[in-house]
Amino acid sequence: MKQITLGCLIALMMAAATAVKAQQTAGGAFTHNPDELPCLTQADYDYYNDVVTQNTALLEAQGLRAYQPGLSSEIIAFDWPVAQASGFEYNSTWAISNYVDHDDTTGALEDWNCGVRTYDTSSGYDHKGLDIYLWPFTWTQVDQEQTEVVAAASGQIVFKNDGAFDMNCDFNSQQWNAVYVEHSDGSMAWYGHMKNGSLTPKNVGDMVTAGEKLGIVASSGNSTGPHLHFEVYDVNGDLIDPYVGPCNPTTTTSWWANQKDYLNTGINAVLTHTDIPDFGSCPAIETTHIANSFQPGDTVWFFGYYRDQRSGTSALCEVITPSGAVFSSWTRDFANDYYSSWWGRSRVLSSEEGTWRFSVSYNGDTVTHEFDVAELSVDESSLLQLSAYPNPTTHSTQITTTLPIANYKIYDLTGKIIAQKTGINNIEATVDLSSVSPGMYFLHAKALDSDQSIGVKLLKE
Numbered sequence: 001m002k003q004i005t006l007g008c009l010i011a012l013m014m015a016a017a018t019a020v021k022a023q024q025t026a027g028g029a030f031t032h033n034p035d036e037l038p039c040l041t042q043a044d045y046d047y048y049n050d051v052v053t054q055n056t057a058l059l060e061a062q063g064l065r066a067y068q069p070g071l072s073s074e075i076i077a078f079d080w081p082v083a084q085a086s087g088f089e090y091n092s093t094w095a096i097s098n099y100v101d102h103d104d105t106t107g108a109l110e111d112w113n114c115g116v117r118t119y120d121t122s123s124g125y126d127h128k129g130l131d132i133y134l135w136p137f138t139w140t141q142v143d144q145e146q147t148e149v150v151a152a153a154s155g156q157i158v159f160k161n162d163g164a165f166d167m168n169c170d171f172n173s174q175q176w177n178a179v180y181v182e183h184s185d186g187s188m189a190w191y192g193h194m195k196n197g198s199l200t201p202k203n204v205g206d207m208v209t210a211g212e213k214l215g216i217v218a219s220s221g222n223s224t225g226p227h228l229h230f231e232v233y234d235v236n237g238d239l240i241d242p243y244v245g246p247c248n249p250t251t252t253t254s255w256w257a258n259q260k261d262y263l264n265t266g267i268n269a270v271l272t273h274t275d276i277p278d279f280g281s282c283p284a285i286e287t288t289h290i291a292n293s294f295q296p297g298d299t300v301w302f303f304g305y306y307r308d309q310r311s312g313t314s315a316l317c318e319v320i321t322p323s324g325a326v327f328s329s330w331t332r333d334f335a336n337d338y339y340s341s342w343w344g345r346s347r348v349l350s351s352e353e354g355t356w357r358f359s360v361s362y363n364g365d366t367v368t369h370e371f372d373v374a375e376l377s378v379d380e381s382s383l384l385q386l387s388a389y390p391n392p393t394t395h396s397t398q399i400t401t402t403l404p405i406a407n408y409k410i411y412d413l414t415g416k417i418i419a420q421k422t423g424i425n426n427i428e429a430t431v432d433l434s435s436v437s438p439g440m441y442f443l444h445a446k447a448l449d450s451d452q453s454i455g456v457k458l459l460k461e
């Protein structure tokens with residue numbers, strides 16, 4: 001009996017040791033649109049083409065249509081249609097899941113570079129646009145409005161739809177939140193799947209300039225996750241794939257000002273965490289466990305977030321102490337091709353206090369992330385506190401905090417978010433309550449460099 005007990009104990013100890021070891025590394029691939037559903041159905045195309053035709057005819061009749069045949073000799077050259085909003089610090093926030101499918105045969109695929117990064121469906125749909133999805137933490141990015149859809153070229157808005165639900169994970173018959181822009185040469189770009197309420201206040205007939213924010217990347221319409229669907233037509237209404245390449249019959253010159261490579265291998269983010277991120281399932285906002293402040297001896301999870309990871313390549317990861325010594329370094333060898341992936345491991349910090357660095361080098365790029373290590377003092381200077389003045393208010397109130405805050409959200413009594421602000425990075429912020437009805441609200445603010453958050457009641461008179 002004693003022996004069996006001892007045997008069990010050893011087995012338990014070994015199991016525990018294995019579990020600890022297994023938790024020291026983590027990661028995997030992230031796949032967008034695994035079900036490959038059509039971004040637009042034929043009914044959608046019929047509807048949108050009708051509305052665009054009506055809108056341009058109306059603008060024409062009113063003498064307001066910017067495009068006039070022969071008026072402009074401008075060559076349209078697209079800038080990249082997504083951009084990271086100010087106040088955020090990822091190296092990049094996007095990856096590509098699908099190009100245009102140039103093979104009309106159902107079940108056969110061909111993108112502009114003769115690859116198969118595209119899709120069709122058994123119903124006869126060939127993907128007609130460029131799908132740019134968010135990576136990493138796609139739903140957190142939507143929530144925080146981290147990635148903006150920006151006009152790839154200047155032009156006139158000829159279609160706009162807002163108000164559609166924006167957290168779709170599956171096929172549906174809903175409209176998408178979208179803006180269509182007609183350029184000076186009569187060509188047109190469609191920007192779809194955007195966040196409800198995030199669209200430019202401009203309307204049909206208004207002009208936008210290249211780089212101007214059109215909305216926020218999200219998942220409205222037929223969409224399995226947050227992404228921008230960017231689709232282009234020439235003046236004759238013929239589909240254009242803006243990439244020049246050996247298997248793209250729609251153009252002999254690139255429509256991009258600076259055409260990106262077929263593969264965009266690189267690092268999207270280098271982050272430190274208190275635990276392994278939990279990606280959850282669509283449309284849950286991820287539990288990122290991101291942290292930038294630690295105490296001596298803490299366990300830190302170091303993750304690199306990669307785009308277009310290629311088999312046979314490797315990334316060099318280094319943790320550097322405040323005095324410049326290499327505390328830990330490791331090489332991550334990649335055995336697979338992934339559109340997006342995340343890989344990392346944990347380390348127990350030493351007692352050295354100050355600003356540490358975690359850097360990842362991959363495919364010729366090095367991205368460095370700083371984090372602080374300090375003994376947590378228990379005096380009030382390390383606690384997040386908040387005051388609001390005036391409160392009650394008739395219009396706006398000024399909040400002041402003891403620590404810089406990253407964001408705040410305002411909830412009504414039902415728990416619905418009625419306003420929020422991200423990227424604050426300050427100890428002061430103005431809260432505008434002018435457009436909400438009188439009543440009681442709750443403001444919830446989150447510290448910039450720690451997990452602390454604080455709530456306060458706001459009264460609008």
Ligand SMILES: [Zn+2]
Pocket residue numbers: 039098127129130131228229230
């Ligand atoms: Zn698409």
